[in-house]
Structures are given as C-alpha cells and as structure tokens.
Amino acid sequence: xxxxxxxxxxxxxxxxxxxxxxxxxxxxxxxxxxxxxxxxxxxxxxxxxxxxxxxxxxxxxxxxxxxxxxxxxxxxxxxxxxxxxxxxxxxxxxxxxxxxxxxxxxxxxxxxxxxxxxxxxxxxxxxxxxxxxxxxxxxxxxxxxxxxxxxxxxxxxxxxxxxxxxxxxxxxxxxxxxxxxxxxxxxxxxxxxxxxxxxxxxxxxxxxxxxxxxxxxxxxxxxxxxxxxxxxxxxxxxxxxxxxxxxxxxxxxxxxxxxxxxxxxxxxxxxxxxxxxxxxxxxxxxxxxxxxxxxxxxx
Numbered sequence: 001x002x003x004x005x006x007x008x009x010x011x012x013x014x015x016x017x018x019x020x021x022x023x024x025x026x027x028x029x030x031x032x033x034x035x036x037x038x039x040x041x042x043x044x045x046x047x048x049x050x051x052x053x054x055x056x057x058x059x060x061x062x063x064x065x066x067x068x069x070x071x072x073x074x075x076x077x078x079x080x081x082x083x084x085x086x087x088x089x090x091x092x093x094x095x096x097x098x099x100x101x102x103x104x105x106x107x108x109x110x111x112x113x114x115x116x117x118x119x120x121x122x123x124x125x126x127x128x129x130x131x132x133x134x135x136x137x138x139x140x141x142x143x144x145x146x147x148x149x150x151x152x153x154x155x156x157x158x159x160x161x162x163x164x165x166x167x168x169x170x171x172x173x174x175x176x177x178x179x180x181x182x183x184x185x186x187x188x189x190x191x192x193x194x195x196x197x198x199x200x201x202x203x204x205x206x207x208x209x210x211x212x213x214x215x216x217x218x219x220x221x222x223x224x225x226x227x228x229x230x231x232x233x234x235x236x237x238x239x240x241x242x243x244x245x246x247x248x249x250x251x252x253x254x255x256x257x258x259x260x261x262x263x264x265x266x267x268x269x270x271x272x273x274x275x276x277x278x279x280x281x282x283x284x285x286x287x288x289x290x291x292x293x294x295x296x297x298x299x
Contacts, residue, residue: 022034071137112267206222
C-alpha cells in the first residue's frame with residue numbers, strides 16, 4: 001500500500017496520512033517502527049511527536065497514541081519516512097508493536113513544539129530515560145551541525161530498557177550509561193552522574209526526555225549550575241491536538257504567572273525552570289492554588 005496524504009491544515013504545519021509500515025524491528029525491550037509518511041518529514045523537527053491510530057472503524061480504542069519522533073528522512077527510495085519507538089504497555093501499543101511491513105496506520109503530525117537550538121555553539125548534555133532517548137539522537141546531529149559539543153547520558157531500570165547506546169556513541173563526543181540495577185554502565189540514576197558531567201564539560205544547556213521524576217531532577221541540576229534545561233515531558237496525550245485536555249500541566253510564563261497549559265500544544269518541550277514540578281505526585285498532577293483560573297476555597 002502506498003501512503004497518501006488524506007488531509008492537511010494549510011499553514012498549520014500538520015498533515016494527516018495513511019502511512020505504510022516500512023519496518024518493525026526489535027530494539028531491546030521496545031519496537032522500532034519506520035513509517036512512510038509523505039509530507040510529514042519535511043515539516044518535523046526534534047522534540048515534536050506524532051499520533052497514531054490503534055484500530056479500524058470498528059475498534060473500541062478510539063483515541064490515538066502519541067510518540068516522540070525519533071528521526072525523519074524527507075527523501076529516499078520509499079519517499080519521506082518517520083521513525084518512532086514503541087513500548088507495549090497496553091492494548092493500544094500492543095496493536096502497534098504487532099504491525100507488519102506493508103500494513104497501514106493512520107498518522108497525524110508533526111505535533112507540538114520541539115527543542116530550541118542554541119544561537120551560539122555551547123557544550124550540551126543530552127539525557128534520555130528508557131525509550132525517552134528516542135528524539136535525542138536527531139537533536140544531537142543538529143547540535144553538532146551548529147558546532148555544539150554533545151555528551152549523552154542514557155539511563156534505564158535495566159540494560160534491556162536502554163535505547164540507542166550504539167547510536168549515541170556515533171553522534172556524540174561521549175556517552176555515559178546508568179542502570180538502576182547495574183546491569184549496564186554505572187549503577188544508579190542519571191541524576192547521579194549529570195552534575196559532574198555538566199561541570200566537566202562546561203555545558204550551557206541540558207536537554208532531557210524521559211520520566212517526569214527524571215526531568216524534575218535535571219531541572220534542579222540545571223538551576224544549581226546556572227544553566228537552562230529544555231525537557232520534553234511525558235504527560236498522557238489522548239488526542240495530541242489540544243481538544244481532550246488530558247495533558248494539562250502547570251507552567252510559569254516569563255512574568256512568573258502560572259497557567260494550566262496543554263503539553264501537546266504548548267509543549268511537549270518546556271524550560272525546566274518554568275514547570276511547577278511540585279504539582280506532580282504519584283502519577284497525578286494537581287492545580288496550584290495560585291494558578292490562573294484555579295478554584296478558590298469557599299469562605
């Protein structure tokens with residue numbers, strides 16, 4: 001089946017395509033999918049994401065599943081392609097991990113705001129947790145093109161849940177690996193090794209993608225070193241286009257006002273020092289009392 005453009009919002013930089021699965025290969029505990037997505041690759045940049053359908057018109061799974069774009073290729077033998085990494089957490093993602101070459105899947109993208117790039121060459125530390133590292137390799141290539149030295153830190157619970165160690169070694173000046181159980185690299189968390197790495201390299205930016213707890217720690221480390229953290233959050237995005245409101249989270253603006261913003265539209269990349277991390281606990285996000293529009297107690 002040849003992928004074809006179904007619809008496009010002119011000027012919005014988003015297309016909807018019926019994509020053909022070009023490849024589906026194992027990547028540790030995950031699956032690495034390559035999709036033929038005409039018109040999408042030319043619009044995308046690192047940090048953005050795509051939303052995929054998980055069933056046909058008779059499926060009970062109505063909502064799309066969102067995934068960071070690992071890399072795009074605007075041109076090639078099969079036309080433009082988009083790569084993603086999928087972990088089989090539930091019924092929807094299990095459907096995607098079982099897709100075979102030649103099958104079709106609906107894709108909308110690129111969605112959200114990507115990683116901002118430094119205006120001047122500065123050392124950068126890129127930190128990925130599990131398959132959250134997926135968008136960082138493409139980002140590293142763009143940073144290197146701008147003359148930025150790049151160091152990677154890749155962490156996961158176990159060796160099988162690491163992603164992209166070999167590719168990180170190809171695109172970066174150095175790679176540090178951590179695992180919770182010590183099955184690969186240094187035993188511990190990425191937050192154990194990042195501070196010394198920032199000091200040693202004189203990094204001006206930390207880029208991160210992974211679990212919210214990890215992103216919070218990276219934001220704290222960046223603040224302690226007087227630098228900026230740019231983090232791609234992992235909020236649940238049920239629609240990916242700003243309608244369902246499931247991905248709202250508290251973020252400060254430049255004047256310090258807190259608003260509940262949609263991470264699929266205003267993110268998924270945010271400055272770490274503007275996210276109200278204290279609002280996240282046990283997988284839930286609360287509304288800070290000082291947020292714009294927050295409910296007030298009845299007196």
